[in-house]
Amino acid sequence: MKNILTITVFFLLFSMHASAFADLKVKESVNVGILLDVESFNIASDKKYSIKNSEKILNLSPGNINIRILGDKIIAGKYNLKLPVQITSDSYIIVNKVIYRGNIAVRLSKNRKLNIINVLNIEDYLKGVLPKEVSASWDIEALKAQAVISRSYAVKNLNRHITENFNMCSSVHCQVYGGASAENEKCNKAIADTHGQVLMFDNEIAQTVFHASCGGYTEDPKYVWDWKNATPDYLKGRKDKYCSDSPHNEWTCTLSEKIIRKKLLSSGYKIGSIKKITLSGNTGGHAKEFVIITHKDGKLKLKTYKFRLAVDSGLIKSAMIKNIKRKGTDFIFSGRGWGHRVGLCQCGAKVMAEKGLSYKKILQYYYPKTKIKNIEYEK
Numbered sequence: 155m156k157n158i159l160t161i162t163v164f165f166l167l168f169s170m171h172a173s174a175f176a177d178l179k180v181k182e183s184v185n186v187g188i189l190l191d192v193e194s195f196n197i198a199s200d201k202k203y204s205i206k207n208s209e210k211i212l213n214l215s216p217g218n219i220n221i222r223i224l225g226d227k228i229i230a231g232k233y234n235l236k237l238p239v240q241i242t243s244d245s246y247i248i249v250n251k252v253i254y255r256g257n258i259a260v261r262l263s264k265n266r267k268l269n270i271i272n273v274l275n276i277e278d279y280l281k282g283v284l285p286k287e288v289s290a291s292w293d294i295e296a297l298k299a300q301a302v303i304s305r306s307y308a309v310k311n312l313n314r315h316i317t318e319n320f321n322m323c324s325s326v327h328c329q330v331y332g333g334a335s336a337e338n339e340k341c342n343k344a345i346a347d348t349h350g351q352v353l354m355f356d357n358e359i360a361q362t363v364f365h366a367s368c369g370g371y372t373e374d375p376k377y378v379w380d381w382k383n384a385t386p387d388y389l390k391g392r393k394d395k396y397c398s399d400s401p402h403n404e405w406t407c408t409l410s411e412k413i414i415r416k417k418l419l420s421s422g423y424k425i426g427s428i429k430k431i432t433l434s435g436n437t438g439g440h441a442k443e444f445v446i447i448t449h450k451d452g453k454l455k456l457k458t459y460k461f462r463l464a465v466d467s468g469l470i471k472s473a474m475i476k477n478i479k480r481k482g483t484d485f486i487f488s489g490r491g492w493g494h495r496v497g498l499c500q501c502g503a504k505v506m507a508e509k510g511l512s513y514k515k516i517l518q519y520y521y522p523k524t525k526i527k528n529i530e531y532e533k
């Protein structure tokens with residue numbers, strides 16, 4: 155379960171971007187912000203490469219060069235060029251020791267520093283994303299399911315950084331992207347086998363959210379996020395019959411009264427010393443909706459997911475807290491699942507693939523009534 159924390163944080167930051175794709179035509183190339191607001195970086199290639207702007211072109215021999223900003227120009231060795239510039243090569247381009255496909259664009263950022271953008275086609279972009287979200291040791295059908303999910307998410311969120319003049323960043327905020335350095339043959343095959351396929355619901359690309367392990371029941375998004383929209387049918391919480399053997403299904407953690415109080419106070423909740431923490435309500439997904447904290451000055455009733463976020467979303471692995479016990483100055487929490495528990499459960503998807511079920515069956519199980527469609531790439 156690689157990069158589980160990444161996935162968790164990524165979806166905590168998740169937000170809705172509605173967009174309709176009646177004809178599903180999508181521009182082939184994508185601009186990925188790989189280094190943002192930097193003053194200098196190193197660039198290299200094992201073949202000839204060039205740096206150019208609208209006025210001049212600088213042809214460079216294979217090797218390494220440092221580039222830094224000076225006003226609205228870049229200094230590259232003994233040369234200077236006005237921004238923006240484009241860096242191209244017949245081979246891969248290496249930026250700060252990370253290998254990239256496609257081209258590199260260098261633009262002035264809002265803070266008058268450098269934004270380094272990798273310009274490449276969406277299918278190649280996914281090759282640098284998939285190995286960051288799954289383990290390549292999984293069965294190919296689980297990797298194919300993840301490829302469709304990541305492609306759908308990318309295409310749905312192309313406007314996420316449009317005010318900064320690129321499409322997506324390379325961090326957990328969008329999807330973690332590690333360039334060609336991150337690539338893996340098996341993940342590349344999963345991407346090629348599902349070329350152009352995205353998940354649709356009601357003529358729109360579906361919100362293909364996923365998590366590490368649901369603990370036996372997936373959850374409705376309204377219980378784990380500040381979700382304002384009505385829950386689409388395909389994201390409603392339901393029983394998962396495939397992930398029961400997951401090692402991530404059960405967890406416990408111990409947190410001191412002092413730490414819990416400190417964390418809640420720093421999140422803006424006014425509480426005195428904590429006497430008791432109990433659970434109430436029901437989400438339908440076999441989780442409790444609220445945490446009630448009895449403290450010196452009264453009672454605080456909090457949504458369980460807000461309590462988890464405020465206290466420690468790493469140690470409290472999900473909002474499916476089953477039990478809270480007091481032991482001296484400590485509170486012992488136990489629960490099930492890992493992550494937000496909405497949409498596809500990666501542990502379950504892995505098991506389905508091992509049982510011989512196809513990626514289409516996996517996607518249909520976790521996002522019922524959605525349809526797979528092919529996007530048409532345009533130059």
Ligand SMILES: [Zn+2]
Pocket residue numbers: 314315322323324325327328329
């Ligand atoms: Zn982003």
Ligand SMILES: [Zn+2]
Pocket residue numbers: 367368369370371394396397499501502
């Ligand atoms: Zn599950």
